[in-house]
Amino acid sequence: MNLYTRMIVVLTVVGLISGGCLSVVGLLTRERIELNRQKEIEEAIGKVVPGTKSYSAAVEEKDLTVYKAKGEQDNLIGYAIYARGTGFQDVITLMFGTDPNLDKINSLTILEQKETPGLGAKITDGQAFLQFWENREINQGLTLRKPAVDTKEELAPSEVNTITGATISSQKVLDIINLSLEQVRSLKNRGKLEGEE
């Protein structure tokens, strides 16, 4: 075998063997990875719409998924909204829960973020950030309270708190939520949330 044929044969064989190994590994782990993702979403829905017994996706778009959360009697108890958007450094993925009329946010949870550790990354901290998102009124649109306050009582019902030193991260979270709320409202008005089980 001359050198050129040998080079081609060796590279092809190496490529084929590694491709084969990878497809086996891919098949073996795919199910498990999908399961992990589902579990994460399930846990998040249970957190943002307490009392959820079952759920179904009503709308699935690129950066927005609306889940209908149902209670004991299969009645609609709220929407869990999964949204993605740009943060200060990278994409923030979050989920928040609303009541069925879209009047109020129950609570918020952050699924994925790469904000600055120690500053922007506080958006995942209950004490520093998430607690100020509980029971917010969303009819007039949410606004950011700046400078930050220490207790929830000082906030108006439609205000959320800023993280000192991480205004942009706080603002970005708010932007993602306001934008997705707008989309969800327009979907609801067009009756898109009712169909599709």
Place this chain on the structure above:
Amino acid sequence: MPAKSIGQEYMKGLWAENPVFRQLLGMCPTLAVTNAVINGIAMGLATSFVLILSSLVVASIKKLIPNQVRIASYIVIIATFVTIADRFMAAFFPPISKALGPYVPLIVVNCIILGRQEAFASKNSVGRSLVDAMGMSTGFILALLLLSSIRELLGAGTFLGYQVLGEWFKPWIIMILPAGAFITLGILLGLALLIEMKTQMRRA
């Protein structure tokens, strides 16, 4: 150069040829993921897995690979093991996989791995390559462990997530930011050089 014993072959990775402190290889993961001890350990283990298995494969098929396509073949072999490690972590350790983010796929271009294939596995027996890869892996894990312990302790007051330093301690946020990585690595490299110089002086 006289042949090294198997023990020496292993030990050289720990200090004399430590990939991080002496060869300055694999700086990207060293700086990027050592903000918490658990991330450092996970990155160290994933890299070791890739390094040991690629060294084994490369050392066993080195005679079949024509010199002209050796780098391409090594990269394909390394990339295969990296992808296996990445999928495995995503399937069984999702939180760690998330924390390490893009740095697991980036093991492909970690110079320690390609460097060992080129400098050692392609020229030595399977047994020696295995020992060499294990030594280098241990050296890399120890370096990441040291760096991440310092950074987590000073940056968050914790070790492996457990509060170690008391309430009085105000975390130095800079230590978990990229700047803290450079500062810590710089100080450690300086110390390593100092120790090396002291031992050489004593020998002389």
